[in-house]
Amino acid sequence: MEKEFLINDKIDLPISVTFHKIDDAILIIEPKNPNWIVLSQIEYELYDLLKNNISIKKALEYCLNNSNYSESILRNNMQFLLEKIEQAKFYEEQISITENNPENIKKNIHVYLTHKCNLHCSHCYVGAGNEINNELNIDKWYKTIDKLEQHFKYSEIVFSGGEPLIKKGFFEINVTTQPVSKKR
């Protein structure tokens, strides 16, 4: 775990999230960023306490007094949960307000290229499937990205969707906007 959590720490979890039960796991999605984590049942129970702005210690104590889990199981699962939160940076505010030079913060541009996707995953956070009517074509995307480049310094463009690879002309835009990173 990169970050060390102290037992009296409170975790600043995202406020606007949705919960989805998938088999034995709980998928928590923060659509604003977007970001997500997948938790086991016991991790979710601990998460549910932490999101009420109580400390790690209080959450463990509450669970110990109100469930059949042993202390060691609760401690282990709290550690798994905190690792997942830290790994995904699943916090309400991801950029530190103490940053001295905000202009130097690495900026990514996320281009939501198309709503179309051939996989139709049940857990899809945007409900991707069919192309929607008012999607920009690739020429308009290229012009939009070109304008953004004139106004912002950024280090990476992330093409997302839907499935960006099936957008007509995708490889054309990817060549003309070099250097870029193809990421999903």
Ligand code: SF4
């Ligand atoms: S965009 Fe497509 S591949 Fe990704 S989660 Fe949604 S349906 Fe699945």
